[in-house]
Amino acid sequence: MSTIPLDYETLRILWWALLGILLIGFAVMGGRDLGVGTLLPFVAKTDEERRVLINLVGPTWEGNQVWLILGGGAIFAAWPQLYAVSFSGFYIAMIAILLALIIRPVGFKFRGKVSDPRWRATWDAALFIGGFLPSLIFGVAVGNVFLGAPFQLDVTQRVTYTGNFFGLLTPFALLSGLVSLTMIVTQGATVIAGRTDGEIAERAREYGRWSALATIVLFVLGGVLALYVLEGYRLVGPPMTIAPSNPLGKEVVREVGAWGGNYGAMPWTMALPILAVFGSLVAWWALGARARLVALLGSSLAIFGIIATAGLSLFPFLLPSSIDPQSSLTVWDASSSQLTLFVMLCAAIVFLPIILIYTSWVFRVMRGPVTTASLNKNPNAY
């Protein structure tokens, strides 16, 4: 083990950051498509308009979704106990997300194959649910991480989960869900406004401006609740940052204000929530001023700020336990082994830049006007 050139603590922090990057990557890239899907019935009224929206994201949505697939794989590889506890604990919520992830690909592919209006309306609904549901549920899940989940680990590290689906739908969790939904709707709106003209672009701007403002209000409200109302979680004593991954050897207390601890210790990190608000304001302003690229950048910045704020508030917790705080999963005790973290880090350092290169190339090739003529000519157009 001494041959691994990075120490366990550094590796754990890097993998925590990398998980954040993957989740932000999904929210920024996949958020484009989820947002457009959510806005589909509201922004596009006719079949022609809907085809325009669907083909706007059609060529790139599949690659964007891999940020989520990779995020799931990375949680499994780097934080196996987090993967085990959250995926089994939030079982019915996961089924709802899977419903969305199953009907979305076929919605894109099947919709355009038949021109019957009922057929198209069915897949329009699939694309809407496929966008709306995950946008909401991912936020609800993050809200529940702040609240803690009702699980317990025994000495064999087997998890017992005592909650149910409806237990996830508390007011704070629903508020988090709305933050996630509005930030993704804003992202989708900036994508539509960025590459279309005419009525659909107008409608998208309207929805985007409202959702950007809603994002700010809901995010600030959530922050106030998390800091001054919720009982947060705090590690007692110095963290065992290089110990083998076993959550059962620590002490955790619950207290109001614990979720603000990191900001008190490192005041410069206040830049993250400020960035979230600032980005949303930029998106709001740029959508009105028709500064298309600025709007997209502002919205993406807001997403970065919001997710980074959530991650840093929770640090070092990954998933606290509300019924047995000692079982809580943290960055220091729920990771893979040092060797696995190191090897996978090397793989990520090699492949993430390559992914960014070919993804940018694809976006560059697909830039520019999509016309109804080209849609009608291509049998693969959606």
Next chain:
Amino acid sequence: MVDPIVVDLSRIQFAATAMYHFLFVPLTLGLSFVMAIMESVYVMTGRVVWRKATLFWGVLFGINFAMGVATGVVMEFQFGMNWSYYSHYVGDVFGAPLAMEGLMAFFLEATLVGLFFFGWDRLKPVAHLAVTWLVALGANFSALWILIANGWMQNPVGAAFNPDTMRMEVTDFMAVLFNPVAQAKFVHTVSAGYVCGAVFVLAVSAMFLLSGKHQELAKRSIVVAASFGLASALSVVVLGDESGYVATEHQKMKIAAMEAMYHTEPAPAALTLFAIPGSDGRPAFEVQFPWVLGLITTRSLDRDLPGITELTERAALRVVNGVEAYKALNALQANRNDGAARDTFNAAKADLGYALLLKKYRPDVENATGEEIAKAALDTVPDVWPLFWSFRIMVGAGFFFIAFFALWFWKASTHRIEKPRWLLWVAVAALPLPWIAIEAGWFIAEYGRQPWVVEGVLPTFYAASGLNFWDLVISLSFFMLLYTALLIVMVWLMVRTIKHGPSDKLNFDQSVEPVETATIAPAK
């Protein structure tokens, strides 16, 4: 312990969703290469019929690919959802190839597949060809990483149990990567996918010829399918994954069960062509083919293949040794610094999984009786007859494909594709065969591994999530209803696309005329 009914439902759900997923994967693997070959010919010769063919098969590929993506996400999430103790216990090893699959393979495939469909009029022919090849390569790399993960479940090399974290951890990544079982499975599985794609193209082309439509495209497609199919059919049998079956104890058990071979056969073992089970479940009557089994499994004439009875006796010894490891692990949990216990544990830890088999009979494994140990050893024998017959279906199909493609290759080389007509009907009738063979193959691999989820390391019943009965009822009925509905729609769409035939809208050369600008304008 997890309720046995929940374990059974979780197993049914995983098996069903995996088998559905694998209806689409082999066609993706095979068609992507067929398309890449056809487009290469187009780029080299400039003959438009090849592009037309690439586009036509591409439409069918796209419909199938969407289903593959839809059912694939479910697979990745289900380990955590339904097999949470598995995820904790082996995530350090098993999660890595899954993450690599996303990082190295699926990202490439999914990002470029959009360009394959939408890039025809935006890329130069050579650039588009490169995209098509990269999509095919991405799909195959995907299969590689998934089979490295699955191969590890069959032959868990390069990892050891860590008593401090109560899980398996990687000790040697190269061993996991170059696991001989994984390599054999990879070649076997992707070759089976190529056969599937080739049979699909041949069967659909035969339908065209029978109805007298699209003859030019159909004949060219048959030439590609016959040659690609012949090479793949040979590879799938010659490089069958039975070569990996001698690697471990339980892989030997799988062979013995597949062959209904209760006693060790002196080398070289005979291959049983068929058998009739007697009243005790053992073969009462067998027709055997000398030497063949020994040759395909051990690649030698002088190595024995152990029978079920002998393997069960060996398993009993490992259960006894495993109990020693389990006792030492308990002592270590009471006192992490107990050096003697750590030494005992390290000496016996390879058999810890065998002790966990006893969890089915009592929670306090250390007090297991001799009778319970004998029962646990018997549990290591998978159900013989389902495996026996599945294996024969798969192998029978495999040899049929060699003959089938050899015949079509000869017909294509001698320009006798259209006659006689009854052979075209045979090609159409062969359409379901690759899927039957492939599902049978996965059934052998996974059902044959029982009672283990990770061979010798973790019993299946011990790996499940502690969900409740109704969670499983909801999710299982949800998946089955949704998948079946989507499958029906997909088959209907494919039939419709095939009936419609290659589109005439595909001529991009005419796209130079000014196109009417519609609702989308470029970003400023």
